[in-house]
Amino acid sequence: MAPQVLPLSHTQEAQWFLYRLAPHSGAYNTGLAVRIRSAVDLARLRYAVAALGERHTMLRSRFDVVGGRPVRIEEPLGEPVLTVRELPGADDPALRAAVREELVRPFVPESGAPFRFVLLTRGPADAVLLVAGHHIATDAASNALLLGDLLKRYERPAPAGPPPAGRYHDHVDKERRLLASARGTAMGGHWREVCAEVPAAELPADHRRPAGQSFAGDTLRVTVLPELAGPALSAAAEWGVTPYAFLLAAFQVVLHRSTRQREFLIGAPVTTRLSSRMREVVGNFMNTIVLRATFADGATFRDTAVAANAQIRGGMDAGRYPFPLVARESRSRRAPGRSALFQITFNMLSTAHAAVGLRPVLDTTDEDRVTRCSGLLLSPWHLPQQEGQVDLAVDVLQSGDAFAVDFRYDTRLYERATVERLAGHYLRAVELAARTPDARVATAPLWHPVGTGRPAGLAGLTTTR
Numbered sequence: 001m002a003p004q005v006l007p008l009s010h011t012q013e014a015q016w017f018l019y020r021l022a023p024h025s026g027a028y029n030t031g032l033a034v035r036i037r038s039a040v041d042l043a044r045l046r047y048a049v050a051a052l053g054e055r056h057t058m059l060r061s062r063f064d065v066v067g068g069r070p071v072r073i074e075e076p077l078g079e080p081v082l083t084v085r086e087l088p089g090a091d092d093p094a095l096r097a098a099v100r101e102e103l104v105r106p107f108v109p110e111s112g113a114p115f116r117f118v119l120l121t122r123g124p125a126d127a128v129l130l131v132a133g134h135h136i137a138t139d140a141a142s143n144a145l146l147l148g149d150l151l152k153r154y155e156r157p158a159p160a161g162p163p164p165a166g167r168y169h170d171h172v173d174k175e176r177r178l179l180a181s182a183r184g185t186a187m188g189g190h191w192r193e194v195c196a197e198v199p200a201a202e203l204p205a206d207h208r209r210p211a212g213q214s215f216a217g218d219t220l221r222v223t224v225l226p227e228l229a230g231p232a233l234s235a236a237a238e239w240g241v242t243p244y245a246f247l248l249a250a251f252q253v254v255l256h257r258s259t260r261q262r263e264f265l266i267g268a269p270v271t272t273r274l275s276s277r278m279r280e281v282v283g284n285f286m287n288t289i290v291l292r293a294t295f296a297d298g299a300t301f302r303d304t305a306v307a308a309n310a311q312i313r314g315g316m317d318a319g320r321y322p323f324p325l326v327a328r329e330s331r332s333r334r335a336p337g338r339s340a341l342f343q344i345t346f347n348m349l350s351t352a353h354a355a356v357g358l359r360p361v362l363d364t365t366d367e368d369r370v371t372r373c374s375g376l377l378l379s380p381w382h383l384p385q386q387e388g389q390v391d392l393a394v395d396v397l398q399s400g401d402a403f404a405v406d407f408r409y410d411t412r413l414y415e416r417a418t419v420e421r422l423a424g425h426y427l428r429a430v431e432l433a434a435r436t437p438d439a440r441v442a443t444a445p446l447w448h449p450v451g452t453g454r455p456a457g458l459a460g461l462t463t464t465r
Helices: 010-021 042-055 092-104 140-155 168-179 182-195 226-239 243-259 301-317 323-329 356-362 416-435
Strands: 004-007 029-036 061-066 069-074 082-086 115-123 126-134 217-224 263-271 286-294 344-349 371-373 376-381 392-399 402-410
Touching (some): 004 168, 010 069, 010 323, 029 092, 042 082, 042 140, 092 126, 126 140, 168 182, 182 286, 182 301, 182 323, 226 243, 226 402, 226 416, 243 263, 243 286, 243 344, 286 301, 286 323, 356 376, 402 416
Parallel strands (some): 082 115, 263 344, 344 392
Antiparallel strands (some): 004 069, 029 376, 061 069, 115 126, 217 402, 263 286, 371 376, 392 402
16 A cells, blocks of 8 residues: 555644654653453454554554655554563552553654553553553544454454544544634634733742753642532532533632732643544544633632633634644744643543443542453553643543542642642632632632641542652
8 A cells, every 4th residue: 555645633733843842752642551450361462452553544654744744644554563561579659650651652753653552561460551652643532442442352353344434634634624714714713812912821830940841740639529529510500500610710710819810821622523423533633722711800709610611612612723823823922842822721531432331441530440341350540641741731530429630730840749739729719619609719718728627738639649
């Protein structure tokens, strides 16, 4: 088959720029891992990994520059392979460190498909399976697709079956047509209006900002227990806003009080995988919308949540307009690789994109849960990743009547103790919003402990590293 040279989406072009800016960094690698608590048939697992290349063209693609522009080159690259790494006797911290090491090991997209599949074993019925790729070629939903297909082939070794209904190139072509349309023009106008004359939210830092981006980061995970999560969900329903809008509003309140900015921008990742034809296509379908928070005199928690809900709805309506174009069209100065529009993001994650049987395995709020899937006993594996891309990225994962919140932060700007205090303030804002919705955010006692008789800043949550 002759190689096909295909254009990139605007998001992929941005990822190519970031890769070339820091080719030895793993900050833009993304992946997922699952723990295997039963014996693994290595021959079947190797076959299952190899079969992925037959079905998904992104695994037969590399990225390079042709005619002065970055492109995707689809060509025969050989089957994907499973790497087995044995770690006999490794304790849990050593195993986590080894999984992370495999995740962040840099890819070279010019030389082959930027994906890897690694089985890290420390016993006959104790292993971690990692599916990883560079963000130029994949996203969270795509990683779940790959894992799901891999497990299907492991359970029933057979030819890969028909390819997905759509192709990633169809998505790129649709994006180009949108930008040439009146609808695309209107979307661009929407973002110019949202971003006009509004600064990015910027939290006080513990250290001077380095001249260049370091991609040095860490993650603090906090668990919002049902005693706080339940009232928050009830309040959101009562106010007619989504849980995402409620939790976003609490975070915006903390930013407002911490920065004293009355108006600011933050980013929110969204998916552009909106067509049913793209449902089973592997690729980067992520975009970022910009959310503008405005705090008037006398603003309440309820006011903030209603405004956040409107911002999200307006942003989603224009969510297919590529953020790289929004950033390019802004006249704000910025350092290479750093957006002038925001350096803080807020996201609410979901496992809804995954097959039903796989969802318990992807819910990392309970790593002790064991699920039988494709003949294997599997448990979730919390895999911190993509740290240090921005100053602070907050990701919320809902699980039943509780939430897990990951605070991914730039370690060259913030000490861990600072992020722990911020997490405590956030939990206090969630509590106050649910219990005193019409309290003024300007005078709300955010810096007090959550509940009673508990450590300041860490009540109602647990932390893991």
